[in-house]
Amino acid sequence: MGILEVKNVNKRFGGLQALGNVNLSIAENTVHAIIGPNGAGKSTLLNCLVGKLIPDTGSVMFDGQSVLGRKPYEINQMGISRVFQTPEIFGDLTVMENMLIPCFAKRDGAFSLHAIGSVASEKDVFEKAKQMLSDMKLYDKREMHASSMSRGDKRRLEIAMCLSQEPRLLLLDEPTAGMARADTNNTIDLLKQIKEERDITIAIIEHDMHVVFSLAERITVLAQGTPLVEDTPDNIKGHPKVKEAYLGETQTV
Amino acid sequence: MDAILLQILNGLDKGSAYALIALGLTLIFGTLGVVNFAHGALFMIGAFCAVTFTNLLTWSHVVIDDTRKDFLGNPMKVDVPYIIDWFGKETGEALIDWAVPLSILFAIPVMIAIGFIMERGLIKHFYKRPHADQILVTFGLAIVLQEVIKYFYGANPIPTPAPAVFAGSFDFGAMLGFDPNTIIYPYWRLIYFAFSALIIGAVFAFLQFTTFGMVVRAGMADRETVGLLGINIDKRFTIMFGIAAAVAGLAGVMYAPINSPNYNMGMDFLVLSFVVVVVGGMGSLGGAVLAGFLLGILESFASMAVVLEFIPGINQIIIYLVAIIILLTRPRGLMGRAGVMED
Amino acid sequence: MLGLTKRDFGLMVVVAILALAAPFILNPFPQGSAMAQFNAGYPDLMQRLVIFGILAIGFNILFGLTGYLSFGHAAFLGVGSYAAIWMMKLLTMNVIPAIIVSVLVAGLFSLVVGWISLRRSGIYFSILTLAFAQMSYALAYSVLTPITGGETGLQPKTSDPRILDGALPAGQSPSANLFGFNMSDTSVLRLGDWSFNFNTGYYLAAVIMLIVFYLSIRIFRSPFGMMLRAVKSNQQRMNYTGLNSKPYTLAAFVISGMYAGLAGGLLVAMDTQVGAERMFWTASGEIVLMTILGGAGTLIGPVLGAGFIKYMENIVSKINKTVLEQWFAFLPDGIEDLLITLVYPFVGKGWHLTLGLLFMLVVIFLPGGLVEGGQRIGKLFRRKKTDTTTKTPPAE
Numbered sequence: 001m002g003i004l005e006v007k008n009v010n011k012r013f014g015g016l017q018a019l020g021n022v023n024l025s026i027a028e029n030t031v032h033a034i035i036g037p038n039g040a041g042k043s044t045l046l047n048c049l050v051g052k053l054i055p056d057t058g059s060v061m062f063d064g065q066s067v068l069g070r071k072p073y074e075i076n077q078m079g080i081s082r083v084f085q086t087p088e089i090f091g092d093l094t095v096m097e098n099m100l101i102p103c104f105a106k107r108d109g110a111f112s113l114h115a116i117g118s119v120a121s122e123k124d125v126f127e128k129a130k131q132m133l134s135d136m137k138l139y140d141k142r143e144m145h146a147s148s149m150s151r152g153d154k155r156r157l158e159i160a161m162c163l164s165q166e167p168r169l170l171l172l173d174e175p176t177a178g179m180a181r182a183d184t185n186n187t188i189d190l191l192k193q194i195k196e197e198r199d200i201t202i203a204i205i206e207h208d209m210h211v212v213f214s215l216a217e218r219i220t221v222l223a224q225g226t227p228l229v230e231d232t233p234d235n236i237k238g239h240p241k242v243k244e245a246y247l248g249e250t251q252t253v
Numbered sequence: 254m255d256a257i258l259l260q261i262l263n264g265l266d267k268g269s270a271y272a273l274i275a276l277g278l279t280l281i282f283g284t285l286g287v288v289n290f291a292h293g294a295l296f297m298i299g300a301f302c303a304v305t306f307t308n309l310l311t312w313s314h315v316v317i318d319d320t321r322k323d324f325l326g327n328p329m330k331v332d333v334p335y336i337i338d339w340f341g342k343e344t345g346e347a348l349i350d351w352a353v354p355l356s357i358l359f360a361i362p363v364m365i366a367i368g369f370i371m372e373r374g375l376i377k378h379f380y381k382r383p384h385a386d387q388i389l390v391t392f393g394l395a396i397v398l399q400e401v402i403k404y405f406y407g408a409n410p411i412p413t414p415a416p417a418v419f420a421g422s423f424d425f426g427a428m429l430g431f432d433p434n435t436i437i438y439p440y441w442r443l444i445y446f447a448f449s450a451l452i453i454g455a456v457f458a459f460l461q462f463t464t465f466g467m468v469v470r471a472g473m474a475d476r477e478t479v480g481l482l483g484i485n486i487d488k489r490f491t492i493m494f495g496i497a498a499a500v501a502g503l504a505g506v507m508y509a510p511i512n513s514p515n516y517n518m519g520m521d522f523l524v525l526s527f528v529v530v531v532v533g534g535m536g537s538l539g540g541a542v543l544a545g546f547l548l549g550i551l552e553s554f555a556s557m558a559v560v561l562e563f564i565p566g567i568n569q570i571i572i573y574l575v576a577i578i579i580l581l582t583r584p585r586g587l588m589g590r591a592g593v594m595e596d
Numbered sequence: 597m598l599g600l601t602k603r604d605f606g607l608m609v610v611v612a613i614l615a616l617a618a619p620f621i622l623n624p625f626p627q628g629s630a631m632a633q634f635n636a637g638y639p640d641l642m643q644r645l646v647i648f649g650i651l652a653i654g655f656n657i658l659f660g661l662t663g664y665l666s667f668g669h670a671a672f673l674g675v676g677s678y679a680a681i682w683m684m685k686l687l688t689m690n691v692i693p694a695i696i697v698s699v700l701v702a703g704l705f706s707l708v709v710g711w712i713s714l715r716r717s718g719i720y721f722s723i724l725t726l727a728f729a730q731m732s733y734a735l736a737y738s739v740l741t742p743i744t745g746g747e748t749g750l751q752p753k754t755s756d757p758r759i760l761d762g763a764l765p766a767g768q769s770p771s772a773n774l775f776g777f778n779m780s781d782t783s784v785l786r787l788g789d790w791s792f793n794f795n796t797g798y799y800l801a802a803v804i805m806l807i808v809f810y811l812s813i814r815i816f817r818s819p820f821g822m823m824l825r826a827v828k829s830n831q832q833r834m835n836y837t838g839l840n841s842k843p844y845t846l847a848a849f850v851i852s853g854m855y856a857g858l859a860g861g862l863l864v865a866m867d868t869q870v871g872a873e874r875m876f877w878t879a880s881g882e883i884v885l886m887t888i889l890g891g892a893g894t895l896i897g898p899v900l901g902a903g904f905i906k907y908m909e910n911i912v913s914k915i916n917k918t919v920l921e922q923w924f925a926f927l928p929d930g931i932e933d934l935l936i937t938l939v940y941p942f943v944g945k946g947w948h949l950t951l952g953l954l955f956m957l958v959v960i961f962l963p964g965g966l967v968e969g970g971q972r973i974g975k976l977f978r979r980k981k982t983d984t985t986t987k988t989p990p991a992e
Binding site for chain 2: 663665667712715716718719720722723724726727728730731734735737738739740877878881884885888941946948949951952953954955956959960963
Binding site: 050071072073074076077081082084088089090091092093097100101102104105106108109110111112113114115116117118119120121122125161165 | 599600601814815817818819820821822823825826828829830832833834835836837838839840841843844847851
């Protein structure tokens with residue numbers, strides 16, 4: 001039994017079959033990559049996992065509980081955090097505040113009316129946010145507006161925010177898209193470090209094969225909305241079906 | 254049956270005005286992505302174009318008429334419009350009588366000019382600003398425009414009659430075989446409806462059958478792509494703003510005889526027209542027209558005595574109520590496209 | 597102190613001093629002098645300054661923090677006013693029940709309106725609130741006349757039951773009071789040519805304003821306030837951080853509705869009358885304007901904005917041709933006439949024109965409002981100071 005179990009999921013958009021009979025099992029404490037050519041349904045699948053889309057049929061179970069029909073914030077509170085393709089952070093707020101918000105969400109749940117006590121007086125949350133910022137080497141930037149940081153730092157902050165919620169499953173949607181090589185390598189190192197230090201399951205959707213093969217322990221290849229193969233990175237390399245699916249795409253494996 | 258017909262007719266003229274204003278609003282919104290709170294003021298300025306033009310036609314000088322005496326027995330002083338001096342009594346008087354329809358010729362260039370100035374001078378700088386800023390700056394502009402009009406024309410409504418030919422009413426009842434005088438409808442309102450239909454048809458034809466219109470429609474659907482094709486969409490959008498201003502202005506010109514123009518008539522129509530746009534679906538031209546007429550007719554049905562007896566006050570709130578229900582159940586409105594203002 | 601940081605406490609003290617010493621500060625010119633027309637220290641105006649301050653402080657909690665632009669807040673002001681006047685008619689002329697009930701009723705009403713309107717965001721939210729407000733206005737004018745008095749509005753009458761007060765002495769009309777202190781009581785302090793008015797109603801309103809201002813500081817600095825700013829900044833991230841943005845915005849909406857109801861109740865406590873025009877949508881627009889003009893999202897901005905607009909409204913509307921002639925009398929005739937012609941459209945009855953222009957100028961050039969303007973000027977001064985190391989310190 002994996003921590004995330006996707007069974008027979010179908011999703012149609014009008015005449016387009018975006019997902020056809022997707023079965024996927026992600027084992028606890030692994031790094032699982034989902035790859036596939038453009039339009040293979042990777043993003044649709046991801047959106048079905050976090051509550052942005054509801055599949056037409058099938059089931060999505062997280063830790064034995066169905067996530068279907070739940071809102072994104074409820075699914076997040078169950079223990080799934082999502083990192084977006086372009087970093088989604090609170091641009092108008094300071095880096096410290098960006099860090100505090102998920103810490104409060106972890107402690108107080110989806111809504112709480114703490115309207116009178118000051119943020120600074122919540123010592124436990126404050127300390128946790130500080131710690132997280134130091135761990136991620138962002139503490140010096142805590143007073144900055146998040147929107148004025150570099151792209152690499154934004155990505156780092158977003159991952160830090162997700163981690164501070166102590167999720168059991170971290171979903172990453174092309175986390176290195178549009179990044180320079182150096183930033184990409186930094187992100188890979190960061191993710192490796194996270195994996196070493198914590199009990200966490202990571203599911204990663206990625207285009208960049210360099211990233212995939214540096215990180216993943218299992219890989220699922222998606223093509224035309226259906227999983228083609230699922231195997232270890234070594235077996236995926238040079239798999240005939242995978243080559244076929246990527247034919248025409250200029251990807252070097 | 255006759256009562257229902259009468260209400261439909263009654264709803265038509267208000268519905269026409271809503272439809273015309275909403276058409277311009279949604280055109281501006283669809284092309285420029287701007288929420289224009291000053292659009293009602295353009296309607297009001299249109300009505301005042303009719304007032305101004307009437308004033309121009311009746312611009313007079315004083316003549317002493319020896320043939321008539323005033324009550325003191327002195328020769329009477331008479332105001333004679335210049336236009337009578339120039340064109341003779343008959344033509345001059347006819348021109349004055351037809352002042353409102355003639356104002357259309359005056360209003361078109363004036364409104365287009367105002368539209369251009371507004372877009373180039375103000376709205377252009379707000380494309381990239383948040384919608385809240387657009388609402389606020391155009392709201393401020395609406396106040397300014399209406400106060401300027403108030404300064405020059407005063408706060409009281411100014412009666413602006415239609416040509417005498419259209420003063421009477423048309424007996425629909427008699428025509429359709431009901432009792433005479435059950436369904437009577439002022440001629441001018443019929444004219445207004447026909448005029449609105451004409452304008453709406455013209456705008457749609459323009460968008461449908463000209464290259465210019467085709468580019469604009471493409472721009473409404475996907476501004477970025479059209480921009481990538483190297484077409485200067487901004488310039489066309491400026492022209493669209495001028496056209497939208499003219500449409501609102503013309504709606505105002507012809508409305509002057511129905512409702513004597515006053516400086517805050519724009520605000521009343523604005524709020525309702527917004528509701529119409531939302532009900533029709535933001536950015537949908539057909540939706541704006543459909544919703545305009547629907548709500549106009551619905552409003553007049555709600556004012557029927559039978560209905561009021563049943564639900565008192567419903568005529569005052571029916572449009573808002575419908576808007577709230579529509580927004581909650583069909584957030585895109587009756588004919589809205591996906592992806593418009595959904596973030 | 598009081599659970600505030602040093603800076604916030606300083607701000608609170610400044611506002612408290614300004615509010616409590618307003619009768620002095622707003623009457624700087626001796627009576628009878630040419631400048632006396634700029635005095636604003638009379639009870640009626642001072643009351644309005646602080647009451648509209650309360651309204652703007654509340655609106656700022658919604659708009660300034662969450663970015664949701666409500667165009668219907670005048671409705672809550674109106675509902676609060678009606679609730680207050682009914683308390684005065686049925687219960688007692690003591691203003692306490694009136695004020696409390698106005699807050700509660702406006703809170704309930706804003707809960708209903710907010711619950712529905714907040715299903716949509718952006719422009720749709722603005723239009724929904726606008727529709728609700730216009731509906732309330734239309735209803736107050738027509739069907740609800742038995743409750744609202746329709747066009748004539750409502751006032752306490754001698755014949756009202758007022759079960760807690762007992763019968764009034766013959767010939768005496770009901771007047772609002774706080775445990776016997778009459779709201780309209782004003783004691784005048786004369787110092788030489790100066791005279792200062794101390795009005796009971798004003799001080800009640802000012803104290804309440806200070807309390808709610810204090811509350812708004814606490815809200816701004818609280819985790820709740822931070823979440824509201826998160827709503828404005830990025831709702832998507834918020835939802836994917838396990839936070840449900842709807843109850844946050846709804847809570848902000850209701851709080852701001854209660855502030856508006858409080859303002860409505862206080863207006864009634866001061867002048868014991870209400871009419872439906874108080875709910876018209878342009879009144880909602882004015883609330884927005886006050887908040888923006890001062891600086892949305894800042895603590896002090898809305899208070900400044902409300903004060904500025906109500907002060908200007910009063911002073912500018914009083915200026916007429918005679919006053920202008922006095923001002924420009926020292927100039928040669930031709931220039932005097934020209935100046936008068938130029939200025940006249942903007943003063944007296946032209947106040948709304950000035951207001952509209954002001955509104956546009958602020959949105960175009962100073963989206964951060966007066967507070968941002970002050971900061972820019974402050975920066976300018978600071979730069980100069982480091983350049984020359986002389987001159988006077990910046991006026992804050």
